Amino acid sequence: MDSEDDFMSGLSSDDDMLDDQSDNDDESVAEFGIDESDPELDFSHKKDTKKKKTSFEINFKVYKPEDIQRQQDDLIDEVNMILDIRKEDAAILLRHFRWNKERLIEDYMDRPKKVLEAAGLGPSTTGPPKLEVVPDFMCDICCEDEPGLKSFAMKCGHRFCASCYNQYLVQKIKEEGEAARIQCPADGCNRIIDAKSLDLLVAADLQQRYHELLTRTYVEDKEHLKWCPAPDCPNAIECGIKKKDLIRVVPTVACGCDYKFCFGCILADHQPAPCELVKRWLKKCADDSETANWISAHTKECPKCNSTIEKNGGCNHMTCRKCKHEFCWMCMGLWSEHGTSWYNCNRFEEKSSSDARDAQTKSRVSLQRYLHYYNRYANHEQSAKLDKDIFIKTEKKMVQLQSASGMSWIEVQYLNAASHALQECRQTLKWTYAFAFYLARNNMTEMFEDNQKDLEMAVEALSEMFEKNVNELSEPKLKVDIMDKTSYCSKRRDKILEHTAENLANGGWSWSVDF
Amino acid sequence: MSFANKRLGKELAKIHGSLPPGITLVTADGFQEWLLDIQVLDANPIYMNKTFRLKFKFSTSYPIEPPEVTFTQQPDRPIPMHPHIYSNGIICLDLLGQQGWSPVQNVESICMSLQSMLTGNTKNERPEGDAAFVASNRRRPRDIDFYYHDNTV
Numbered sequence: 001m002d003s004e005d006d007f008m009s010g011l012s013s014d015d016d017m018l019d020d021q022s023d024n025d026d027e028s029v030a031e032f033g034i035d036e037s038d039p040e041l042d043f044s045h046k047k048d049t050k051k052k053k054t055s056f057e058i059n060f061k062v063y064k065p066e067d068i069q070r071q072q073d074d075l076i077d078e079v080n081m082i083l084d085i086r087k088e089d090a091a092i093l094l095r096h097f098r099w100n101k102e103r104l105i106e107d108y109m110d111r112p113k114k115v116l117e118a119a120g121l122g123p124s125t126t127g128p129p130k131l132e133v134v135p136d137f138m139c140d141i142c143c144e145d146e147p148g149l150k151s152f153a154m155k156c157g158h159r160f161c162a163s164c165y166n167q168y169l170v171q172k173i174k175e176e177g178e179a180a181r182i183q184c185p186a187d188g189c190n191r192i193i194d195a196k197s198l199d200l201l202v203a204a205d206l207q208q209r210y211h212e213l214l215t216r217t218y219v220e221d222k223e224h225l226k227w228c229p230a231p232d233c234p235n236a237i238e239c240g241i242k243k244k245d246l247i248r249v250v251p252t253v254a255c256g257c258d259y260k261f262c263f264g265c266i267l268a269d270h271q272p273a274p275c276e277l278v279k280r281w282l283k284k285c286a287d288d289s290e291t292a293n294w295i296s297a298h299t300k301e302c303p304k305c306n307s308t309i310e311k312n313g314g315c316n317h318m319t320c321r322k323c324k325h326e327f328c329w330m331c332m333g334l335w336s337e338h339g340t341s342w343y344n345c346n347r348f349e350e351k352s353s354s355d356a357r358d359a360q361t362k363s364r365v366s367l368q369r370y371l372h373y374y375n376r377y378a379n380h381e382q383s384a385k386l387d388k389d390i391f392i393k394t395e396k397k398m399v400q401l402q403s404a405s406g407m408s409w410i411e412v413q414y415l416n417a418a419s420h421a422l423q424e425c426r427q428t429l430k431w432t433y434a435f436a437f438y439l440a441r442n443n444m445t446e447m448f449e450d451n452q453k454d455l456e457m458a459v460e461a462l463s464e465m466f467e468k469n470v471n472e473l474s475e476p477k478l479k480v481d482i483m484d485k486t487s488y489c490s491k492r493r494d495k496i497l498e499h500t501a502e503n504l505a506n507g508g509w510s511w512s513v514d515f
Numbered sequence: 516m517s518f519a520n521k522r523l524g525k526e527l528a529k530i531h532g533s534l535p536p537g538i539t540l541v542t543a544d545g546f547q548e549w550l551l552d553i554q555v556l557d558a559n560p561i562y563m564n565k566t567f568r569l570k571f572k573f574s575t576s577y578p579i580e581p582p583e584v585t586f587t588q589q590p591d592r593p594i595p596m597h598p599h600i601y602s603n604g605i606i607c608l609d610l611l612g613q614q615g616w617s618p619v620q621n622v623e624s625i626c627m628s629l630q631s632m633l634t635g636n637t638k639n640e641r642p643e644g645d646a647a648f649v650a651s652n653r654r655r656p657r658d659i660d661f662y663y664h665d666n667t668v
């Protein structure tokens with residue numbers, strides 16, 4: 001497969017960190033990421049090392065803040081030794097070269113003066129930074145000239161009073177979030193403030209903030225590193241995916257905090273849809289939200305008695321409280337007709353071409369088509385949120401179930417597993433509808449729709465079991481059923497993700513638009 | 516007295532003493548907002564016989580933070596035509612942004628920079644997208660991320 005070669009070549013260049021670990025034993029999965037078997041880095045993502053990687057999984061590593069710090073320190077030490085320069089200067093040079101050690105060393109060997117100048121390290125005199133009292137000094141920032149005024153100058157010689165220097169640095173760090181490239185306050189001077197000088201001029205809390213920001217720039221400067229976007233998560237993820245790969249792979253990564261996101265676009269996991277498709281879909285949904293909102297509203301009227309029904313669970317099987325009418329939330333059809341014919345609810349029947357001839361009909365059909373997919377997309381998004389609430393209630397339920405059935409905490413964990421599977425499957429299902437919206441029919445579309453239908457049915461079945469009350473859940477048979485359905489759902493999810501990922505990698509899908 | 520007031524007091528004393536040609540102080544009541552007029556001294560036809568009014572707004576952390584500087588329109592004080600000056604008076608100049616600002620700059624040096632920005636200009640036009648920007652912008656100039664791609668104009 002030449003597509004694999006492409007990904008290989010995309011990864012093999014310009015990053016030593018990846019090359020260091022590239023003695024992969026499993027060539028078939030190495031193309032999308034990095035190997036996990038570095039003996040030194042035992043914090044790597046090791047959850048499923050035994051399980052064979054599927055076609056929709058990629059290699060990545062999770063780094064904690066101390067790992068990120070150590071990587072920087074190692075690089076600084078190395079440059080400090082090779083070039084025989086101060087560590088502070090090595091750090092500034094590395095940041096100037098966006099942590100490309102090879103290029104720094106090469107350029108420095110060629111033209112040390114020019115490199116130092118460009119990095120804001122200009123001509124040097126020796127001696128540690130210190131505050132001084134200089135006779136006849138006037139600070140150009142505050143215009144103060146009283147005798148005994150403490151002042152500071154970096155090696156460029158631009159001298160300002162200690163208090164102005166401090167205020168300047170506070171402004172840069174606190175207000176502007178700058179760290180790696182703070183220049184001398186003098187107009188036009190590009191001398192960069194180094195960590196040692198900074199420590200002399202600002203209080204401890206700001207020094208700490210400065211070092212945090214420096215660490216951030218390391219991750220932001222490296223193409224293969226990204227911050228976990230989960231709120232308050234300090235981890236970073238390394239993944240070898242390149243921008244040009246994103247049309248053929250959806251790089252979902254899972255942080256140590258359990259959050260799953262796309263390494264390509266940092267949005268929440270959106271497999272099987274590629275980033276570009278997701279971008280378009282979200283834009284379309286935002287543009288069309290006025291037309292589409294009515295359909296995703298949380299309340300609907302019972303098709304039989306017209307009383308208002310609020311959807312309060314993740315399942316599509318609705319029972320009207322007033323008249324006991326059972327129907328499908330998605331299509332409002334009779335639920336009794338669903339069970340086995342869920343298919344009708346999942347696939348949009350393209351209108352006959354004769355209808356489409358009329359331009360007005362055409363636009364109506366295209367809106368209808370969009371709404372069909374949007375409706376299902378929004379439904380799963382909403383259900384996933386509701387399932388989440390239910391999961392919180394589930395904890396309570398698990399406690400109740402223990403006392404009702406005499407099961408242990410471990411024995412009721414299957415509810416937890418079911419809840420997670422539901423979340424994950426709904427997330428996937430949601431994106432299969434965006435995927436389907438842009439899909440042009442070819443010989444694989446049917447297989448995709450079958451897979452989608454199977455997953456949809458499995459999820460609805462599990463969702464319904466999951467919502468049963470404690471008394472019903474105490475039945476041993478239901479526990480077995482839920483466990484079976486949970487693993488079945490995961491299998492169906494793997495199935496559709498494998499099928500979509502494989503054909504994405506080999507360009508097998510046809511799209512109704514250009515990506 | 517605050518940091519900004521102390522420095523502005525010293526600047527004001529100097530301004531009352533003398534100002535470079537083409538720059539005049541209109542009002543400086545307090546240390547929050549000053550008005551100055553500038554004129555272009557050479558014979559640039561775009562700005563001939565015209566006077567422009569600048570409004571300076573200072574925060575308490577001036578001069579660590581740049582002041583907010585805009586042209587302000589009066590019956591006899593138009594907004595100068597320039598590819599980096601929007602018709603609402605907002606100026607796109609790196610010197611006035613966080614990146615380009617140096618705390619050794621002052622009111623006088625800003626006025627001189629703007630004078631020379633006008634002096635060197637030959638294009639009698641507004642920035643691209645002026646109408647849309649002026650219609651939609653609700654942000655303060657300091658919060659706008661101007662892209663200083665072309666400092667030669």
Ligand SMILES: [Zn+2]
Nearest residue numbers: 139142161164
């Ligand atoms: Zn000072």
Ligand SMILES: [Zn+2]
Nearest residue numbers: 156158184189
């Ligand atoms: Zn300097």
Ligand SMILES: [Zn+2]
Nearest residue numbers: 228233255257
């Ligand atoms: Zn995380």
Ligand SMILES: [Zn+2]
Nearest residue numbers: 262264265275
């Ligand atoms: Zn993405």
Ligand SMILES: [Zn+2]
Nearest residue numbers: 302305320323
């Ligand atoms: Zn009813």
Ligand SMILES: [Zn+2]
Nearest residue numbers: 328330331345
């Ligand atoms: Zn239905």
